[in-house]
Amino acid sequence: MQDRGVPHGGGLGAGGENLLYLTDAQLRKGIEAMFFAYRGFTADPDRILARHGYGRAHHRAVHFINRWPGTTVNNLLSILGVTKQSLNRVLRTLIDDGLVESRVGTRDKRERNLYLTADGAALERALSDAQRARMRAAYRQAGPEAVAGFREVLEAMMDPELRRQFEGAAETVE
Amino acid sequence: MQDRGVPHGGGLGAGGENLLYLTDAQLRKGIEAMFFAYRGFTADPDRILARHGYGRAHHRAVHFINRWPGTTVNNLLSILGVTKQSLNRVLRTLIDDGLVESRVGTRDKRERNLYLTADGAALERALSDAQRARMRAAYRQAGPEAVAGFREVLEAMMDPELRRQFEGAAETVE
DNA sequence: AGTTTATGTCAGCCTTGTTGACATTCCAAG
DNA sequence: CTTGGAATGTCAACAAGGCTGACATAAACT
Numbered sequence: 001m002q003d004r005g006v007p008h009g010g011g012l013g014a015g016g017e018n019l020l021y022l023t024d025a026q027l028r029k030g031i032e033a034m035f036f037a038y039r040g041f042t043a044d045p046d047r048i049l050a051r052h053g054y055g056r057a058h059h060r061a062v063h064f065i066n067r068w069p070g071t072t073v074n075n076l077l078s079i080l081g082v083t084k085q086s087l088n089r090v091l092r093t094l095i096d097d098g099l100v101e102s103r104v105g106t107r108d109k110r111e112r113n114l115y116l117t118a119d120g121a122a123l124e125r126a127l128s129d130a131q132r133a134r135m136r137a138a139y140r141q142a143g144p145e146a147v148a149g150f151r152e153v154l155e156a157m158m159d160p161e162l163r164r165q166f167e168g169a170a171e172t173v174e
Numbered sequence: 175m176q177d178r179g180v181p182h183g184g185g186l187g188a189g190g191e192n193l194l195y196l197t198d199a200q201l202r203k204g205i206e207a208m209f210f211a212y213r214g215f216t217a218d219p220d221r222i223l224a225r226h227g228y229g230r231a232h233h234r235a236v237h238f239i240n241r242w243p244g245t246t247v248n249n250l251l252s253i254l255g256v257t258k259q260s261l262n263r264v265l266r267t268l269i270d271d272g273l274v275e276s277r278v279g280t281r282d283k284r285e286r287n288l289y290l291t292a293d294g295a296a297l298e299r300a301l302s303d304a305q306r307a308r309m310r311a312a313y314r315q316a317g318p319e320a321v322a323g324f325r326e327v328l329e330a331m332m333d334p335e336l337r338r339q340f341e342g343a344a345e346t347v348e
Numbered sequence: 349a350g351t352t353t354a355t356g357t358c359a360g361c362c363t364t365g366t367t368g369a370c371a372t373t374c375c376a377a378g
Numbered sequence: 379c380t381t382g383g384a385a386t387g388t389c390a391a392c393a394a395g396g397c398t399g400a401c402a403t404a405a406a407c408t
Contacts, residue, residue, distance in 0.1 A: 021313060027309045028306070030324070132202070136196055150324045151204065156316050246385085260366075
């Protein structure tokens with residue numbers, strides 16, 4: 001009843017023993033690794049955010065505003081995949097607290113261009129420093145070849161539209 | 175001010191050009207890859223859960239009860255990292271809906287041993303089939319070497335206690 | 349002039365996390 | 379046997395952060 005994708009006996013011609021890693025047990029290990037690793041991945045920022053009275057939603061907003069200064073609300077909505085009401089609540093507190101500045105668009109005055117203030121940039125730096133430190137330690141421990149594989153699997157796991165946004169992000173900087 | 179971990183000019187003796195992947199930009203790419211990939215990772219189960227009126231908390235509970243049949247509430251608490259009140263609410267609905275069975279412990283009658291019913295196992299299978307399909311596709315696309323690297327980086331990113339639970343899970347099955 | 353688009357906002361609902369308080373059950377030490 | 383502590387369950391209250399729906403406003407487009 002349960003489709004295992006690849007028979008344990010192997011022998012699909014190309015690959016063979018290389019496909020051992022596609023057994024259910026191996027896939028489940030990958031699933032649990034994602035679960036536990038994501039917890040570690042967010043643990044340090046979560047602690048910093050808690051001290052400021054913020055949550056992950058604030059982190060995501062601050063991250064992507066820092067990433068693309070001057071981005072519009074609609075851009076942010078499509079990146080974050082939430083409703084405008086939900087984003088607006090988070091953005092409202094960040095603006096009121098003086099971490100984010102919202103300027104009326106020059107080309108199109110309906111749009112709001114979002115920027116981090118000095119305080120916002122400071123929080124962003126604290127958060128990303130912590131997260132990069134964790135990522136750097138993991139990268140160091142695993143080595144360059146592992147990192148390349150890590151990135152390949154993650155990219156393959158994204159939804160196609162999200163991958164496009166991710167790759168778009170890449171073009172902008174690299 | 176910002177510690178980049180490794181100077182761009184390289185020359186730290188061991189490594190050198192291999193450490194390019196530790197620049198801030200590369201680390202940030204890894205961070206965003208985690209963010210977008212986790213969205214993809216949870217997208218399929220989320221859709222299934224929504225049809226049943228459940229959320230991710232139910233998925234996690236069902237997953238780990240399936241993983242360790244007869245586990246106690248306390249075990250589950252430490253794996254999931256939530257409060258007993260929060261878990262209890264989720265568990266309550268799963269038990270009331272007939273997906274989970276809670277048997278009084280034999281050795282220690284204060285404990286409750288948790289098991290999936292036939293319905294619970296069916297939901298678990300639907301969820302994990304979807305998630306495994308996504309993982310399998312990503313693994314196939316990336317190849318075995320990439321998968322090994324993926325797992326290495328993820329394990330290095332976990333908190334030590336979580337890694338112990340993850341490795342414990344490995345022993346149980348493999 | 350009328351329509352569409354971008355944004356903001358209000359109200360209400362849900363899930364899932366939290367803390368605190370308290371009851372029950374039962375093992376184990378005195 | 380009694381008492382202390384551990385494991386569990388439950389009630390209440392609260393908050394973050396998702397969601398939908400409705401509505402307002404201003405600007406741009408046609």
